[in-house]
Every structure is written in C-alpha cells, then in structure tokens.
Amino acid sequence: MTAASLTIDLDALTANWRALDAASGSGVETAAVIKAGAYGLGAGRVGRALARAGARRFFVAVTEEAAELREALGPGPEINVFSGHMAGDTDRIHDLHLTPMINSIDQMLRHVEALPGHPFGVQLDSGMNRLGMEPAEWAGLRDIALAQNITLLMSHLACADEPDHPMNAAQLASFRAMTDGVDVPRSLAATGGILLGPAYHFDLTRPGIGLYGGAPFAQAQPVAHVSLPVIQTRVVEAGETVGYGNAWTATQPIRLATVAAGYADGIHRALSRGLTLYAGDTPCPVRGRISMDLITVDITGLSETPAALDLLNHVQTVDTLADLAGTIGYEILTSLGRRYQRRYSGA
Numbered sequence: 001m002t003a004a005s006l007t008i009d010l011d012a013l014t015a016n017w018r019a020l021d022a023a024s025g026s027g028v029e030t031a032a033v034i035k036a037g038a039y040g041l042g043a044g045r046v047g048r049a050l051a052r053a054g055a056r057r058f059f060v061a062v063t064e065e066a067a068e069l070r071e072a073l074g075p076g077p078e079i080n081v082f083s084g085h086m087a088g089d090t091d092r093i094h095d096l097h098l099t100p101m102i103n104s105i106d107q108m109l110r111h112v113e114a115l116p117g118h119p120f121g122v123q124l125d126s127g128m129n130r131l132g133m134e135p136a137e138w139a140g141l142r143d144i145a146l147a148q149n150i151t152l153l154m155s156h157l158a159c160a161d162e163p164d165h166p167m168n169a170a171q172l173a174s175f176r177a178m179t180d181g182v183d184v185p186r187s188l189a190a191t192g193g194i195l196l197g198p199a200y201h202f203d204l205t206r207p208g209i210g211l212y213g214g215a216p217f218a219q220a221q222p223v224a225h226v227s228l229p230v231i232q233t234r235v236v237e238a239g240e241t242v243g244y245g246n247a248w249t250a251t252q253p254i255r256l257a258t259v260a261a262g263y264a265d266g267i268h269r270a271l272s273r274g275l276t277l278y279a280g281d282t283p284c285p286v287r288g289r290i291s292m293d294l295i296t297v298d299i300t301g302l303s304e305t306p307a308a309l310d311l312l313n314h315v316q317t318v319d320t321l322a323d324l325a326g327t328i329g330y331e332i333l334t335s336l337g338r339r340y341q342r343r344y345s346g347a
C-alpha cells in the first residue's frame with residue numbers, strides 16, 4: 001500500500017437511497033443529488049449504482065458536471081441542472097439531454113429562444129434568497145412557462161436540518177402559494193426536508209448528503225472509508241517534540257507512527273488538536289501539527305504496528321470530523337481531494 005485509500009461502499013449508498021425513498025412515501029419519486037462529483041465520491045460510479053437501485057432522476061450543480069454522469073448513465077435517466085441555463089450552456093444542454101432548472105426571466109428567455117421545446121424546470125425562491133425566481137417574477141412569467149415543456153417546479157429549504165425552525169413552515173407556505181393548482185410536478189425537500197414529513201414531499205424528493213452517510217439523516221450507513229498507510233514508526237522520548245512548530249512535547253516515552261496523508265487530502269490542519277485515527281476500534285491520538293502530506297500519531301496503545309490507520313470508519317464518521325473541525329459533513333466529504341486511491345465496494 002502506498003497512497004491513502006478512499007473506499008466507497010456502494011451497498012451502503014444504495015441502502016441509504018432506498019431508506020430515503022421509503023421515507024419519501026409511496027407515489028413520491030426519489031431523485032439523487034450528485035453535484036460536486038457526488039459530494040466528492042465519484043459521480044459516474046455513484047450515479048450508476050443509484051440508477052441500478054432505481055433512481056431515475058439526478059441533479060448536478062452546473063452543466064460541466066453532467067458529461068461524466070451522462071456517459072455513465074446512458075441516455076435514459078434525467079439529469080437536472082440547478083444553475084439553470086447559463087450563457088454558453090446551450091450546446092451541452094442539447095447534446096447531453098440536460099434539463100436546466102430555470103432561475104430567472106433572463107434564463108427563461110435564453111432557454112426558449114435557443115432550445116424551443118426542450119424540457120426545463122423552474123426553481124422558485126421561497127425565502128432563502130439564493131437561487132430561483134421571486135414570487136413576483138414567477139407571477140409574471142407563469143403563463144408563458146406553463147405553455148412550454150416544463151417538467152418540474154422546485155424550491156429549496158434554508159433550515160431543514162432544524163425541524164422546529166419556523167422558516168420551514170414559512171417556506172412551505174410560500175412554495176404552496178406559488179404552485180398550488182399548477183399541474184406540474186413539484187419538489188421542495190432535500191435530505192432534511194424528507195425528514196420533516198409528508199407535507200414537504202410533494203411529487204419528488206432530492207436527497208444528497210443522506211445518500212453519502214451524513215447528518216441530518218441519523219440512520220444513514222457510512223459510505224466513505226478512509227485509510228492512511230503507516231510509513232514509519234519511532235520512539236519519542238520524554239521531553240522530545242513532534243512536528244512543525246514543536247507543537248507537541250512528549251511527557252513520557254511514546255511510540256509514534258507517521259502516516260501518508262495530510263491537509264492536502266482534506267484533513268484540515270485545524271483538526272490537529274483533538275483528531276484521532278483508528279486501528280480497528282482502538283483510538284490513536286494525533287500528535288503535533290497536521291502537515292501537507294503527513295500526520296503523526298501516538299500508537300503506544302497498540303501491541304503491533306498496523307499497516308494503516310483509519311480516518312473514516314464505522315466509529316468515526318464524516319460528522320465526527322465535521323464537529324471537530326467546526327464545519328459540516330458536506331465540506332469534509334467534498335474536501336477529500338484527488339490523491340486518494342479510490343476503491344468501490346459492493347453493488
């Protein structure tokens with residue numbers, strides 16, 4: 001073993017999709033959000049596994065992300081694009097059979113002029129003020145849009161990971177006011193919205209993070225496993241220091257292992273204090289600062305030197321790391337980077 005490895009458990013991925021599909025309820029379609037290369041885990045392999053599990057509709061952020069996915073999925077499944085129809089996107093939307101989520105009047109005009117009859121959805125802003133048409137814009141455009149090949153009306157929740165937040169009900173009411181009585185499939189819920197209950201499900205749900213094993217889907221099975229090979233071990237005597245800045249000093253002799261990964265692999269330097277790697281179930285504390293390519297770990301508690309230590313396993317999840325780093329599981333996953341040797345298991 002040379003490079004650090006990232007193993008993606010496709011059976012856990014598809015189990016998470018099925019669980020979120022069941023939670024979405026019968027008669028509701030469950031799509032899959034695989035923007036940012038399936039949250040860093042590989043859009044092609046993830047998309048194919050989910051299509052085999054039954055997903056028929058996928059979402060990406062921008063049209064550039066769709067080429068690899070279309071190649072992996074073949075012509076059948078629908079690929080929706082959150083950023084809509086931007087200048088320069090027309091050829092890709094046409095050639096890859098993409099469905100843009102139209103966000104503004106400008107995008108709407110661009111789309112129907114460039115690709116008349118080509119399907120599209122409309123993204124509505126129900127209060128998040130990030131992407132999508134405001135209620136007044138939609139009111140002005142609605143009759144024109146409904147006369148075209150419109151396939152979806154969608155909006156996004158700002159606070160769905162906080163079930164008691166009043167923003168959820170406010171956005172639900174706003175979305176309903178814009179779409180009740182319109183005969184087009186509707187979608188409001190991502191992972192958090194699915195867990196808010198049936199009032200939020202409409203015709204289609206769009207989970208992302210829950211598929212990949214992250215909060216707020218507490219029942220999710222972990223999907224990403226990360227293992228870091230041990231390059232070298234040494235004894236550090238009491239009084240000796242470890243790493244850049246002499247940031248850690250031994251108070252008793254310890255056995256130290258150096259593993260081949262660092263902040264260039266998404267293991268944020270801010271995690272230096274408090275990060276633990278695992279040999280099976282046994283925690284091994286990181287000592288000193290995380291370097292670009294190397295991490296030093298106290299393995300005094302182990303009876304043998306392991307070939308590798310785990311960063312992400314059944315004990316330590318993306319959310320454990322996120323809490324430690326003061327961020328969210330989404331950012332941990334999408335930070336992992338390109339240097340890992342990727343393996344896919346199952347499915």
Ligand SMILES: *Cc1c(COP(=O)(O)O)cnc(C)c1O
Binds near residue numbers: 035082156192206
């Ligand atoms: C990222 C995203 C999703 C998926 O959200 P998760 O919280 O990862 O489930 C759904 N809809 C939109 C508009 C998004 O940007």
